[in-house]
Amino acid sequence: xxxxxxxxxxxxxxxxxxxxxxxxxxxxxxxxxxxxxxxxxxxxxxxxxxxxxxxxxxxxxxxxxxxxxxxxxxxxxxxxxxxxxxxxxxxxxxxxxxxxxxxxxxxxxxxxxxx
Amino acid sequence: xxxxxxxxxxxxxxxxxxxxxxxxxxxxxxxxxxxxxxxxxxxxxxxxxxxxxxxxxxxxxxxxxxxxxxxxxxxxxxxxxxxxxxxxxxxxxxxxxxxxxxxxxxxxxxxxxxxx
Numbered sequence: 001x002x003x004x005x006x007x008x009x010x011x012x013x014x015x016x017x018x019x020x021x022x023x024x025x026x027x028x029x030x031x032x033x034x035x036x037x038x039x040x041x042x043x044x045x046x047x048x049x050x051x052x053x054x055x056x057x058x059x060x061x062x063x064x065x066x067x068x069x070x071x072x073x074x075x076x077x078x079x080x081x082x083x084x085x086x087x088x089x090x091x092x093x094x095x096x097x098x099x100x101x102x103x104x105x106x107x108x109x110x111x112x113x114x115x
Numbered sequence: 116x117x118x119x120x121x122x123x124x125x126x127x128x129x130x131x132x133x134x135x136x137x138x139x140x141x142x143x144x145x146x147x148x149x150x151x152x153x154x155x156x157x158x159x160x161x162x163x164x165x166x167x168x169x170x171x172x173x174x175x176x177x178x179x180x181x182x183x184x185x186x187x188x189x190x191x192x193x194x195x196x197x198x199x200x201x202x203x204x205x206x207x208x209x210x211x212x213x214x215x216x217x218x219x220x221x222x223x224x225x226x227x228x229x230x231x
Contacts, residue, residue: 004158042119043159045219052135056218088160102147102206104219106158 002102006091012113015083022077023091030096032074033104034066034113037088049074050097056096079113088112117142117207121222128193130227136188136225138203148186149219150179151202159202162188166231200224 013019015017025032034046048056049050049068063085074091088111092104118141128134135196140148147166150160165181172179176197178189186198204219 006158040223042223043204043219045218048218092158103149103161103164105161106151107157109156111156 004091004105006095006107006110007107008102008110010111012115013028013078014115016082018079020078022073025072025093027093027105029093031094033075033092034067035090035092037045037090043090048098055097083114086112086114117220119203119205119222121203121225124223125226128227130194130229130231131192133191135192136201137209138186139184140205140224142205142207144175144207145205148181149204150188150202151204153200153202153224169222171207187206195229195231196229198229
């Protein structure tokens with residue numbers, strides 16, 4: 001498998017559930033990202049990891065908890081979500097955070113519906 | 116605060132009818148401007164990166180250009196398979212700024228529909 005993969009592709013959960021989104025990149029990159037894409041709104045950066053260390057957290061509610069066990073895998077743990085959290089969650093990776101190596105490549109996304 | 120505005124929000128073209136999409140930006144020092152294509156239900160697909168005013172890049176029927184205030188994505192003789200949402204994003208930072216987060220600020224996108 002090549003590129004950036006995400007599982008599951010679709011997820012329906014209740015507000016009291018706990019679930020996790022998984023992202024895996026097969027590009028040998030060192031940086032990984034989580035984005036949220038809501039209808040009619042621009043992509044919003046949520047978290048950035050470089051070499052498994054979190055370097056950016058864009059004021060995201062604590063009901064979203066990221067985890068990066070190694071440079072190839074990224075998780076987003078979800079608990080007690082709200083209906084307004086329903087969106088397409090996109091994972092991306094880039095070679096590094098340094099200039100000229102920063103093009104981000106995206107996965108297909110997980111479509112999340114919170115009931 | 117960095118801002119990116121794309122226009123129009125939606126564009127309908129006949130096959131073969133050339134046009135341009137606009138991305139206007141306000142940033143504190145542009146490090147790079149990125150164009151992506153996004154098909155429904157899929158993640159954005161990287162198209163181009165532009166780094167300085169005057170730079171141009173081409174790929175098949177697409178050409179991206181950059182000035183100090185905006186970027187254009189020119190589509191020449193489009194085909195129905197070019198129908199998608201085109202996203203523009205900027206990475207900003209002053210010279211010498213580490214910008215360790217590699218933050219991209221995205222515009223709202225232009226939804227392009229090409230009719231046969």
